[in-house]
Amino acid sequence: MPPEELSETLRKKRRRLDKTQGKIADLTGLSVSQISRIEKNSVDKIAIEAAEKFIEENFKVLRPEHIEFESRIGETSTDLEDVYNREEVLSNDTSFGVGHYPLSDAEKLALGLEEKILEIDEAGEDIKIMVTREKDVVDVTVAVAGITSRIENLEAEKYSYYD
Structure with missing residues (x-):
């Protein structure tokens, strides 16, 4: 293979690798899938939008489009769902972060x-x-x-x- 073709092939591979390696941000934790009208896909969407906004506001070069965000937020134990429905202020071990x-x-x-x-x-x-x-x-x-x-x-x- 001539050097020009090899260089172009390597550039294409590098671009493919750049799109996949080290570019995935996993958003994990636990949430209640339904509080009022917030459902599972809403939680995923909210988490991804918040992560994108954080990247946009806190990094000069890194942009949200450079990262593939995946929400892997699971559903909390049904035993804990009652905690969210009570009037008094309660706390459980942090299983989902907010900042x-x-x-x-x-x-x-x-x-x-x-x-x-x-x-x-x-x-x-x-x-x-x-x-x-x-x-x-x-x-x-x-x-x-x-x-x-x-x-x-x-x-x-x-x-x-x-x-």
């Missing part, structure tokens, strides 16, 4: 608390913090796994987090 900027005061508080908790020698890294605010009332719920090898006894465990 925005700038951070609210509640988010700043949660991040600051996490940093402080990570300074506690007995605290593990599996930290869950839920901050809610209704008008002037801020409520904070914290769950922290303890590292048992660093905790002397049950009494020490009770008080190590509150120092």
